[in-house]
Amino acid sequence: MEILKFENGFKITYKGIDLISHSKDKPFMYVGTGIADYNMYRGNFKISDYLVEKIALLDYEIEQENNKVDIKLSRNNICYVNLCIEENKSNLLVNFTDYSRNINRIWIRIAAESDEHVYGCGEQFSYFDLRGKKFPLFTTEQGVGRNKKTLITALADIYDDAGGDYYSTFYPQPTFISNKKYFCHVDESTYMNFDFTNENYHELEIWNVPNRIYFGAENNYKILLQNLTQLLGRQTVLPDWVIEGICLGIQGGTDVVKGKVERALKSGIKVTGVWCQDWEGKRITSFGKRLMWNWIWDKNLYPGLDKYIKELNEKGIKFLGYINPYLATDGSLYKEAAEKGYIVKRNDGSEYVIDAGEFYVGIVDLTNPDAFNWYKGIIKKYMIDFGISGWMADFGEYLPIDVKLYNNISGEKMHNLWPVLWAKVNREAIEEAGKTEEIIFFMRAGYSGCGRYNLITWAGDQNVDWSIDDGLASVIVAALSLGMSGMGIHHSDIGGYTTLFDMKRSKELLLRWTDFAAFTPIMRTHEGNRPADNWQFDSDEETLKHFERMTKIHSMLKPYIKEALIENANYGIPVMRPLFLNYEEDKNLYDLKYEYMLGDDLIVAPVYESSKSSWKAYLPRDKWVHLWSKNEYDGGYIEVESPIGYPPVFYKKNSKYEELFKNISMI
């Protein structure tokens, strides 16, 4: 850290990077008071702020001592904030050592350059390079459509306040990585808004005085990610079975599932898991098929499931289920939790029952260690002991703000942390059962810290369409941005999920999404919320054949993907990587958001538009071999034939996996 003082100002650089620049004219910190209004409808939040005051901290006193700087920030002789900035082995830490008690808003400006790029902020679906936009960071439903200029978004807004916007995400995170090769992470959980619209600074608006801000700076992106994930936590390597084939999302009861599995196996599909989210029962609402939200085997819908799980296991197929952190008020578990006082409460002491879409649920108060352990016990007893090898640990975004929690911390502070608690429950249940090598779970919600507990992220609820902001394309952006935030294992519902209005999943979409998923760490299908409206893996013979071929390809990639998973576990290098991680000198790569590297030797450019027979891609300087045609490229913009089943994938010539890639190309 270097401090440069000049008349009426100072500058702080870290490893040669300007981070803070202060002068009377251009102060780097503002403080104030706001009154927030949070309005939740089924996980969609409308958040607004009435700003009572906002004061520029023009005046300062600065004292330097070894690797520490103390800064007092004031205005008209009133001191509002004391900072202590110190450097440790890995990071620069900005500590808020004291501050005026009546401020609850803070704006910090980090020095920026006009041509700078920034990435991260958790899972972002619309923008990979975040420059030029603002990103509110608050875990919510991701929205249906996510673009106010589309009809789907408008319809979802009109009928259900559910359209979302470009920044709506299940998994926000107050972390960004700049192409100046530093990261910035804010250790705080209240609502924030990261504003990257200004030429000379990034402005971080934080609705609380944060615990601390971390900066890391390294010579290359991979070491930077290693530093970041050292701080935030890394994922473990997944059990082998997860990458040995596809998890088929099937619903409808034992007989239906048996029939569909038989058909899949007969067609030669490499099935590694059968995922039945309705294992605990279903309900039908106007939205479509929903679940019972009472996490106990539904013996009526799934007679003999216990035996069937064993049968599947004998065939080398795992059985996966579903759970979320809520309990339907009409179920036995809710009754038990409410009696024990384990349901999140309103300030008046009553259970805080929320609308989950034509049925009502309570939230288990995971800040109460007894409730936390009780829920962990539910997972162990009803899922793990029952023989379930994995599950979707759904939701996590619905904690209202006006709650009374066991730990007495406000809803404003706990809302974003709920996914972390939720991940922790699931992780500990598996650990305590001694099954970390066998059992998985996957989540959509997240926040800083989830990377430490959550094993796998899935991209949530895409539309069953080609939309840029909420379809296949958006999943690529999501994987890349989450990877730059320290969560490196990502996948999606093959074919998307949300089936509303006129949307129906087409055969073409399902096939293209399968092509893409084969080149991600995990293949898993979902029937969607209106299964009958959607094309499914078994809708015709051609589709079954397609799944046979793509799951074979995916399973052949196992050693290659496994190496990437190990790299992710050891160093925090995401399995799906932005190209600039390996080719940082190529300026074109910093704008690329729909192309990625799977590991270090494959470049994947998924076809995310309909009716395309060829596809344009960009390759960095190197020798690249088109997986199917074997044509070789030296880099630059290229175009290749891209029929269904032959996604634009390129391997690095002379890769140690060249033989494997050649074998795949012959499938």
Place this chain on the structure above:
Amino acid sequence: MEILKFENGFKITYKGIDLISHSKDKPFMYVGTGIADYNMYRGNFKISDYLVEKIALLDYEIEQENNKVDIKLSRNNICYVNLCIEENKSNLLVNFTDYSRNINRIWIRIAAESDEHVYGCGEQFSYFDLRGKKFPLFTTEQGVGRNKKTLITALADIYDDAGGDYYSTFYPQPTFISNKKYFCHVDESTYMNFDFTNENYHELEIWNVPNRIYFGAENNYKILLQNLTQLLGRQTVLPDWVIEGICLGIQGGTDVVKGKVERALKSGIKVTGVWCQDWEGKRITSFGKRLMWNWIWDKNLYPGLDKYIKELNEKGIKFLGYINPYLATDGSLYKEAAEKGYIVKRNDGSEYVIDAGEFYVGIVDLTNPDAFNWYKGIIKKYMIDFGISGWMADFGEYLPIDVKLYNNISGEKMHNLWPVLWAKVNREAIEEAGKTEEIIFFMRAGYSGCGRYNLITWAGDQNVDWSIDDGLASVIVAALSLGMSGMGIHHSDIGGYTTLFDMKRSKELLLRWTDFAAFTPIMRTHEGNRPADNWQFDSDEETLKHFERMTKIHSMLKPYIKEALIENANYGIPVMRPLFLNYEEDKNLYDLKYEYMLGDDLIVAPVYESSKSSWKAYLPRDKWVHLWSKNEYDGGYIEVESPIGYPPVFYKKNSKYEELFKNISMI
């Protein structure tokens, strides 16, 4: 004015009404700095503000002397604002005598009571009582749909950024009237936002230090309106011909117009004017029929119009035209204006050409006295001298912000004043021609001061549908709110105008709107932007008969309406009046927004929903006679039969016009 001082605070009351209440805990003024972003697309503005600073002015010094108070407002020993509050014969004036030069935002809190009602803010279409909402005050397109929860609004937003919102209005005004019987008017033209959502105060956000704030307080509403219009200006009495029948909006050239007028006259319709907006030529765009925007008789479309106008006049029928403050770049007048330097410019000195919807226009710089006079001359030469007796003086809302004006005042300050300049040009043209007793014009755009120049307001572009926020119902709210802002002559396009998407004007809508218009000061039809999609006055015999009857009724009301017009001219009592003006003790009336009094003796409750055979109305305590059935009511909630042609209208028993009303009821 009374000043009550107490420890750490003070209170200012005026004629017994608490207006300002200040304490260290609850200061009444905040100041700050903002950076605004104005984004215009075809008259629709997206406006956002980045608040750099906002400071509560906690500290004060107060000095009283006779009828004057000087207040210095400061924070931490820095004085930001000096006020001088003084009382004159009619008003309390808050003068900003000095202020810190780097502030451009000010928030003033006016003391409020929790059950208070407020009205005004110019022409508001969705809310009459403004309490509970915020009202940005900036003249813009009114929007298509004006309700983010309707599909029409969403479609307009998606395809044209044109949906609008509940506050979008052509005619805003920073004036409100409280039921504490005071008015508040801010003498300033920059963007403001009046926030009536708080229980204990109304917060006026002003994007500049205002010239002055006026308060008036009186014992009753009529005298309060008299005081307000004394300040802001009143309208004159209209020429008699305006209220003697209907102005038929017809387009399509001399032959078409002749044919339609013949048919109307044969059907016995009382035609007082023929309004041909395309007298200067038409163009077809994807929106529909648009005009040439070059204000000279189109001899091709209207051969022999000069003679035809005389023929019409001989039959006692006036001819009306159309003009707006813009010139199409493809026209001769634009060429002349540009050569003379009369077109509003960009900062780089080039003409500021704006998109008017598939054609481009320049704005005549009305701040340049030469340009102002030149444009006045255009009106005199091409319209008045040509024999035109009236016109729609359309638009006025499209002045961009980033302009370079002749008077060197910023676009931010001049934008809202453009309608006033536009009204002034039209008014002076008529005055200078010596035709104030004969010629009229009507405008949709407005701002404080328009009431002084503009003769008639029309409600702009309603949808041809029954929507609450943009259909027939919205016009009633518009008339009432504008009346409470000091503009008392209001009417609307019979049947609405905007015909987009699936909207088509139904016969029922046209007939119900005609029923309503008969009981407003002016009846005028419009074919809409897609005439062929809309039901018109001559679409069938039944409709012609309906127009015959309703125009007869309207013309019979002439003496009654004339008296109301005189009252409006002399005292500023609007022709269409909220019921509480006459029955202030009745609390139910303060929430009534779809019912009005025409003059003092008629109550009108228009049917604004489709498929209704009866209608509910509320009557204040008095003897009321239902116009058609002659049933008498003593007040309260009632329901009457309401077939088409028999709108719910009630007259006051023993009115001096009782004979007239009885005659009407026999039509």
